[in-house]
Amino acid sequence: MESKLRVAVRLDLDARQACLEVHGRVTEQNCRVLYVLARRANAALPGLFVVLDLQKASATDGALAALSHSSETGHLPVLTGGLIQGTFAPRQLSVLAPAA
Template structure:
């Protein structure tokens, strides 16, 4: 996965209820911090803004995906996204490529 650039497009709905961060490229534990930073900036736009991190067009390592799932589960952006942990209404749309890889690994293990 190394070498592919990470690209993001951020869109905010008209009523400022939701920001969608569409991610393209390969997400790994090195560049996942950049996603935290983008999510933190989106979170600062409006109190209570829902943030959707859309990895549908990205691929992600298992470790990076686990970090992002942890953030979504606990509704917090980690400290390395800024000066302190930040509460955030974060949801995650996982990568189809990452999910397919995980399913095939489970099938092989069975």
């Protein structure tokens, strides 16, 4: 699996949804890029439902656990390691797990 991430962003303004389709290998280090992209999509159109589609990617267990936790709580870590509260409502960020 390719170590570099490639991300295609699809916006559906009628459904108020952004889908980030990810290709490559998601690790604890590079999943920060996905947080930044999700935060930017939400900042452009607040209240947007953001889907991280990892079905065409692979992910380490740690990266998948961190992304799932963010989906459940709505909290996205900042690059310094702290938490920004209120960036997303819980379940406003959805993660589609990689195919086995």
